[in-house]
Amino acid sequence: MSESNVVEAAGLEKRYGTVPALDGLSLRVPAGSIFGLLGRNGAGKTTSIKVLMGMVRPTAGNVSVFGLAPHEPAAGIEIRRRVGFVDESRDLYERLTAEQIIGVIARFYPRWRNDLAARYLRQFAIPSNRVIKQLSRGTRTKLSVLLALCRCPDLVILDEATSGLDPDAAEEVLQALVSYAGQDGGTVLFSSHQLTEVEQVADHIAIIDEGRTKVAGSLDELRESYRSIEFVFDNEAPKPDLSSPGVVRIKSAGRAMVVLASSNAEQIIDEVRGMRPVSIDLRPVSIKELFLESIVKGN
Amino acid sequence: MWRGYWIRTRWWFFAFLILLLAQSLTNIVTFTGGASGTPAIAGISFRPFAQRPQQIVRLSDTFKGFEWAHFFRDNLPELVTLFAVLLGAAGVIPRRSGRLFTLSLPVSREQLLMAFAVTCVCELAALALTAALSVPLFALLAGQSFPIADALVYALNSFVGGAVFFFVALLFSAIFKNWTRRAGAAIAIAVGNLIFVELFPVPGAYTPVGLMSGESYFRGGSLQLPALAAWLLVAAALFIVEVRSLEQRDF
Numbered sequence: 001m002s003e004s005n006v007v008e009a010a011g012l013e014k015r016y017g018t019v020p021a022l023d024g025l026s027l028r029v030p031a032g033s034i035f036g037l038l039g040r041n042g043a044g045k046t047t048s049i050k051v052l053m054g055m056v057r058p059t060a061g062n063v064s065v066f067g068l069a070p071h072e073p074a075a076g077i078e079i080r081r082r083v084g085f086v087d088e089s090r091d092l093y094e095r096l097t098a099e100q101i102i103g104v105i106a107r108f109y110p111r112w113r114n115d116l117a118a119r120y121l122r123q124f125a126i127p128s129n130r131v132i133k134q135l136s137r138g139t140r141t142k143l144s145v146l147l148a149l150c151r152c153p154d155l156v157i158l159d160e161a162t163s164g165l166d167p168d169a170a171e172e173v174l175q176a177l178v179s180y181a182g183q184d185g186g187t188v189l190f191s192s193h194q195l196t197e198v199e200q201v202a203d204h205i206a207i208i209d210e211g212r213t214k215v216a217g218s219l220d221e222l223r224e225s226y227r228s229i230e231f232v233f234d235n236e237a238p239k240p241d242l243s244s245p246g247v248v249r250i251k252s253a254g255r256a257m258v259v260l261a262s263s264n265a266e267q268i269i270d271e272v273r274g275m276r277p278v279s280i281d282l283r284p285v286s287i288k289e290l291f292l293e294s295i296v297k298g299n
Numbered sequence: 300m301w302r303g304y305w306i307r308t309r310w311w312f313f314a315f316l317i318l319l320l321a322q323s324l325t326n327i328v329t330f331t332g333g334a335s336g337t338p339a340i341a342g343i344s345f346r347p348f349a350q351r352p353q354q355i356v357r358l359s360d361t362f363k364g365f366e367w368a369h370f371f372r373d374n375l376p377e378l379v380t381l382f383a384v385l386l387g388a389a390g391v392i393p394r395r396s397g398r399l400f401t402l403s404l405p406v407s408r409e410q411l412l413m414a415f416a417v418t419c420v421c422e423l424a425a426l427a428l429t430a431a432l433s434v435p436l437f438a439l440l441a442g443q444s445f446p447i448a449d450a451l452v453y454a455l456n457s458f459v460g461g462a463v464f465f466f467v468a469l470l471f472s473a474i475f476k477n478w479t480r481r482a483g484a485a486i487a488i489a490v491g492n493l494i495f496v497e498l499f500p501v502p503g504a505y506t507p508v509g510l511m512s513g514e515s516y517f518r519g520g521s522l523q524l525p526a527l528a529a530w531l532l533v534a535a536a537l538f539i540v541e542v543r544s545l546e547q548r549d550f
Contacts, residue, residue: 016549055402056549073407073546081405093397096306104303108405144400 006031006155006187007052012061014047014211021047023211024061029155029189029204034181036202037191038291044211045191046088049159052189053085066154081109084148084156088163090140094133098126098143102150109151120146124172138169145173149180156180158190162197174201195288205287207294214294215262219287226285227265231257231277238275244268249293260285260293300406300414305422308386312422315382319430322374327437330365362443366434367517371453376460376511379427380489383461386422387468388481391415391541392550399550408545416469416538420462427458452522453513459527459534460511464489466537473544505529 007029014022022044029035039045050056052065054076066082068075093101098121106112121128124142132140141161148156156177162170178201181188192198198205199219206216215222226248231237237257242250246264250257257277261268269280285293391412392401401411431454435445468485475481489508496503496512503509505526515523 050399050550053399053403055399057547073409077405077407080403083403085399085403087399087403089399091397092400093303093307095310096303100306104300104306105404 004030007063007065007189009048009051009063010061012048012051012063013059014051014056015059020211022051022058022061025208025211026213027206027216029187031187032181032185033204034178034188034202035190036198036205037189037208038193038195038198038205038287039191039208040193040295043209043295045208046159047211048208049157049189049191052079052157053083054079082154084151084153086141086144086148086156086158086161088159088161090137090144092132092140092144092147095131097129097131098135099128101132101143101147102128105147105151111152113150113152116152117146117150120150120176123176138165141165141169141173145176149176152184153186155187155189158188160191160193162192162194170197177201195291199287207291209295215290222287222290223284225263226290227261228283228285228289229259229261229265229269229272230279230281230283231259231272231275232279232281233257233275233277240272240275242268242271244271260289300404300411301418304415304418308389308419308422311382311385312426315378316426316429319375319378319426320433322378323370323430323433324437326366326369326374327434327441327443330362330441330443362438363445363449366438366445367453367513370434371431371450371457371517372512372514375427375430375453375457376508378430379423379457379461380464380508380511381486382426383419383423383465384468384482384485384489386419387465387470388472388478388485390469390472390478390481391545402550408548409542412538412542412545416466419465423461423465424458427454427461430454431457449516452516455522455527456510456513456516459530460507462534463507463530463537466534466541470537470541470544473541473548 005028007027009025009027012022012025012027013020025044025048027048037045037048047056051058051063052070054070057071063070065079068079070076070079093104096104102117106114106117120126120142124139124146126139126143126146127135132143135143145158145161148158158177162173165173174197177188177190180186190202202219204216204218205222207214233255235255237252237255239250239252239257242259244264244267246261247268248260248262250259257272259268259272265282269282272280392398404411428451431450432447435447435450438445464485467488468481471481471484475484492506492508496506496509500509504515505523507530509515510523510526510530515521
């Protein structure tokens, strides 16, 4: 593992029978980053996270968290000691109260901070004596975040943590994560299909689809390097195979041809100039566009 | 984890304990015989099953016979088996209520299974022991007497049989996703064992259901220690199989 990466995965595969859930996924999560894992439902986000947590054994490929292999029992324990995890279902022990679950969980973590737990109980307005079954989804999420952060983890992993939350509750959860990453220097890896919240808090992203990484990198670098180039022609736009490096996708419709480029926009423009376009429009790409262009649509 | 598993299962434990204590008390209140010695069992055949009402009438001449026929042969093994199956079928990794949360804790799956198994086995032992000892205690209230040593033997028999069915149900929890299928499969095995005991009483006496009935002890006064030890080994083997299975499972 590179010292600067908390999570590294290369060529990661997971098959359930003949169905691939991960199909050569690659991932590098830098230490201290807030890393957004983007993808459609069924893209492989949850399976990736389960592999990192040692809940699912990969079929092939390499994966490490803190340089340790999560599917090896002893390494898995060490990883889980250093990771705060919030799963999609926020499925805690329903018959326990918040106070009881904190009491049960705190014993597993030597760095557990009771002062932080008391602060989050107040800040999130979590009723400590009510059984978890009676708590709303939003309050359960906040309790899950409390349980993840109070153990003082080196890495927090959240799977669709804000889905189904009202904007107010989602904002509270995101602020707690940003605060954790900012003040404590921790790393956050969260999966989501909420593009706005990813843009709001993440500094690195990976877009995955069909179990593969389509785009990955720092958000600033991606914004800087990705460009959408629109060429308009007198007649019907050509459908060329461009040889310039950096071409991600070419779409031709009517007189217009749009090229999504991950780099080398100028070289691509020079190549297309030979086809005599009447106008060229070069503009940056939003994360939403990047996401929509990266995922495979339909067949 | 012990605490978490205890909190998860304690209401079942208390429900079964109350049920068994109520059954024990009801039996004593409804005892209408007068003798307090050992019943004359030499002439009583315990099989076939259809003749059980007549056997119970004859056994009920004495308090000891009445208690064995009602409580230690029937009520205690049945409820301990049901409790064991419910616990085992619930599984170490719950289908709901904290499934991934449990797996995200910094413990090995083997440790999770050990904590769950020890918690449940202790509950089984406490249930069998408390219920069995209630008989000599309640007997005093009714002006009768029942040997504590006998109650302890019946408790041990029920506990060992219950432990076997617990580990059988636990193993089924690795095979079936549906809770009712897990419990149903384990109960089917218990019922199959009961039928086997009825059809083949001699070998059947060494099976979990046969041991739980305490019939050999009731008839001959001797503890079937080798059979009990053998079934505890079977329970341990089932546990090891479950550990291996759990380590390989994806969640």
